[in-house]
Amino acid sequence: MDAFVARSLDEIRFWSRIMKEHALFLGLGFRAEDTQLKSEANRFYTIFENIERRSHEYQLDADPNTIKDFNTEVRVAATNIWAFKRMVLGLILQCKLPGGTNFPLLVDHVSREANYFRNRLDELNSGTLEPLPDAIIDENIFFLKIMADHAKFIGHLLDPSERKLVDQAREFSNDFDTLMFQAADLSSMRPQSQTVPLLSQFVDENRVSVKSLRDFKKTARDLIEECRIKSIIHPLLADHVFREAERFLYILDMFDQSLSGIKVNKREILHS
Template sequence: MANAFVARSLDEVRFWSRIMKEHSLFLRLGFRAEDTQLINEANQFYALFENIQNRSMAFTLDTDPQVIVRFNSEVHNAVSHIWVFKRKILGLILTCQLPGANNFPLLVDHTSREANYFRNRLDELNNGKLEPLPDAIIDENVFFLRIMADHAKFISHLLDPSERKLVDMANEFSQDFDQLLFQARDIDSMRPQSQTAPILTQFLDQNRVSVKSLRDFKKTASDLISACKIKSIIHPLLADHVFREAERFLFIIDMFEQHLTGTPVTMRDLEEH
């Protein structure tokens, strides 16, 4: 159990600290030149999470669990601060105090939801209170389906309007994931009666098909952006960022299905992800 706690903690911190670091960069790129205080704060968060990411790589599965508990608490504190920063930015945008800036309100809200998800996971790990499998399956899918729907919308709005085919494809993914999210919320509201193995298995299978398609679309878009073959204002790192989050969702779906079917989930699964 101690090794499982360490493996799960390191997996979460390594993945999400990189995401938080990149959020800091994306937000900074969306500020105006005169927003020097916000730019400085974003730079400080970038350095903070880069440090956390680097330190997390020095730990191994043999690290004392108590060391990881303390590290998780430190990371939780950092994530709480960047969550406050993101909500402050959202408030400034929605009250028209950053006219001409280039951060969509939904994008800022999106990044704050991911920060809240991360700190809640750290709380659960340190308190040893991870959700029961049926609840986790529904809650994780509700969370990530909305994230995927957001990504499709961001891609659509950041592509040049002349990229008509790609814009149409992104819009189709947005509609698909909106529908999947509505279905997930229906299953959520039917709890606990909806939490049967057949229903949850079908739920995961259906979501996997759409997530794989979106993941492949993101990979193609990322490659095209890196090769300067399409017109957009999408930063190459942002394209890779949303691709990695789709990969993360697929990993989580696979882990859930392994649990449902009784296939053991090994420490190697967590360490190699």
């Protein structure tokens, strides 16, 4: 099995579905009169639905050159939806879409994920993935912000009468804001901060919080699907944010395994 092929297909299968759903959510948030924006969102939904379907047609023994071309094609689509999202953000911040239901932070949030996706495809095709110590810090900074945003969105989309759940969402928001600041501090101390003990503690602490948030999202998703709580959260959005928490946990587990292997070998990680 070619590691490049496996990694590429994994990234595309996960993120193309996310991009497809972003297009759906943005479309739902536009006003009835925003027909051109709705049409563009629908177009992106179709593009990424097709990419997602094709990604599952490739096998892990596919020709790496074929997958490299596929990555390039998908990167173009990711760049285009990123540009669309930034354009929409500009319209909202200039008060040109009054009455829509897309929060500015949500549009910024989904644009950051599109940018992350296209950068990952660039890294894969160029063979320039970050060294482990940098990847641990940078991936955590990215995903901790995503998780903090999710908590804020959940808190704002739950009905105000769901006071206990709203309070829980606010607590998660504060927790992940704090973790994000800690990650930024660790980042600014690079490369001296990139020792195995510090990075291991960093990963372990974040994983505890992500597991708690993941479980909260799962409960919220199930309650929403069963119509047992009051909210304006689309059931697919509830599942969407749950999957992203699962993705972050998967990445943290990979980092932990890598660090454990290095600890066994009694080596320090240093910035190269």
